[in-house]
Amino acid sequence: MARVIIVRYGEIFLKGKNKSYFESLLVSNIKNALNGLKHTFNRSQGRFFVENFSADVESEIVDRLKKVFGIYSLSLADKVETKFEAGFPKIRESIKALALNLEEENTLKTPKFRVTVKRADKRIPLTSAEIAADFGGIVIENSSFTVDLKHFDYEFFVDIRENGWSFVYSNVIMGAGGLPVGCSNRGLLLLSGGIDSPVAAYMMAKRGMKLVAIHFASPPYTSERAKQKVVELRDIVSAYTTEMKLLVVPFTDIQLAIHEHCPAEYMITIMRRFMMRIASIVAEQYDCKAIITGESLGQVASQTVESMTSTEDTALYPIFRPLIAFDKEETMTLAKRIGTFETSIEPFEDCCTIFLPKNPSIKPKLDTVRRVEKDIKNADELVAKAIENIEIY
Numbered sequence: 001m002a003r004v005i006i007v008r009y010g011e012i013f014l015k016g017k018n019k020s021y022f023e024s025l026l027v028s029n030i031k032n033a034l035n036g037l038k039h040t041f042n043r044s045q046g047r048f049f050v051e052n053f054s055a056d057v058e059s060e061i062v063d064r065l066k067k068v069f070g071i072y073s074l075s076l077a078d079k080v081e082t083k084f085e086a087g088f089p090k091i092r093e094s095i096k097a098l099a100l101n102l103e104e105e106n107t108l109k110t111p112k113f114r115v116t117v118k119r120a121d122k123r124i125p126l127t128s129a130e131i132a133a134d135f136g137g138i139v140i141e142n143s144s145f146t147v148d149l150k151h152f153d154y155e156f157f158v159d160i161r162e163n164g165w166s167f168v169y170s171n172v173i174m175g176a177g178g179l180p181v182g183c184s185n186r187g188l189l190l191l192s193g194g195i196d197s198p199v200a201a202y203m204m205a206k207r208g209m210k211l212v213a214i215h216f217a218s219p220p221y222t223s224e225r226a227k228q229k230v231v232e233l234r235d236i237v238s239a240y241t242t243e244m245k246l247l248v249v250p251f252t253d254i255q256l257a258i259h260e261h262c263p264a265e266y267m268i269t270i271m272r273r274f275m276m277r278i279a280s281i282v283a284e285q286y287d288c289k290a291i292i293t294g295e296s297l298g299q300v301a302s303q304t305v306e307s308m309t310s311t312e313d314t315a316l317y318p319i320f321r322p323l324i325a326f327d328k329e330e331t332m333t334l335a336k337r338i339g340t341f342e343t344s345i346e347p348f349e350d351c352c353t354i355f356l357p358k359n360p361s362i363k364p365k366l367d368t369v370r371r372v373e374k375d376i377k378n379a380d381e382l383v384a385k386a387i388e389n390i391e392i393y
């Protein structure tokens with residue numbers, strides 16, 4: 001019996017004249033996601049079908065598809081010949097096997113089920129309800145399940161298609177939802193080694209934004225291992241974002257200059273202003289239309305309204321902060337779900353934590369920040385040099 005994975009995609013973005021654009025973007029993202037796993041891919045009537053894979057990669061394919069934005073749901077199904085004239089022998093066999101399986105897994109006391117038949121093949125002279133009632137008998141014979149069309153614990157689906165094949169399944173796995181990555185411009189993600197920014201990447205990719213990541217490193221104050229951690233986070237989150245370039249900016253000289261010339265309480269604000277300056281230039285180079293951070297309101301001194309106002313003063317693009325209203329708990333839950341949490345909490349230093357003042361200004365005044373920052377006379381030169389020495393991963 002052949003296995004097939006049915007892939008359903010959201011209807012919302014498929015309305016109107018952009019339909020084929022979204023669809024082909026999604027197809028290309030799926031193909032990239034399944035790269036290296038042998039399979040065939042078809043589309044028909046608003047669904048995709050992944051077939052001809054071996055049993056040992058089945059769960060890997062499902063796992064990867066669950067991370068592709070734009071997919072609404074998935075089902076793992078048996079693909080069997082319809083053979084109506086012979087009384088659907090293959091479908092019956094498949095339903096029986098499914099019933100036996102579910103019976104074995106079942107822990108409910110009084111499991112209820114229904115059979116839902118979709119009959120695209122209109123040559124069959126029975127109604128869907130008649131066929132469903134017939135198939136329901138097979139479930140009853142092979143399990144302890146009883147029929148309840150309204151309040152059921154298990155649903156057996158039988159899709160009888162026009163081409164002589166039918167799909168039998170009971171599971172509907174939710175996909176990642178969202179829009180296919182690439183349909184909402186490109187953004188430059190400020191990726192630290194922390195918990196928040198990988199989650200911010202996930203959130204923006206979910207709305208279809210393609211990302212390039214930028215990381216500020218301050219060797220020797222930050223280690224090679226700290227950088228490696230950022231590369232790892234990039235790799236993990238790439239399953240959702242599709243391929244994401246990582247640019248590592250040498251930030252040491254800028255931090256030393258700020259440390260030397262500016263009041264300690266403004267250190268963080270000014271540092272972040274430099275990050276935005278550099279990010280803006282890099283954004284233009286990489287055709288990014290927005291800058292993304294993992295900031296959340298009030299989380300730390302640099303994430304107050306005043307701090308953000310002072311910071312974004314130097315940005316030439318809109319700054320998107322998808323986690324702005326998230327509690328840390330909510331972000332952590334999401335980080336665990338997408339698989340970045342364990343790496344994020346590895347204890348490596350971040351450039352933000354070096355020269356950290358005891359009392360950073362919580363409400364930096366923009367005028368003051370602008371004024372004290374002028375004491376770094378070679379700011380433009382430092383910025384240019386940092387950009388020149390970017391390493392690409």
Ligand code: ATP
Nearest residue numbers: 190191192194195196197214215216293294295352
């Ligand atoms: P995170 O968990 O993402 O590190 P955080 O709660 O530690 O965030 P901050 O350190 O203040 O908060 O950083 C706020 C945001 O600034 C981060 O989410 C990230 O987008 C950006 N950022 C901070 N440090 C760096 C860095 N070294 N390189 C690139 N971006 C950074």
Ligand code: MG
Nearest residue numbers: 192194350352
């Ligand atoms: Mg951080």
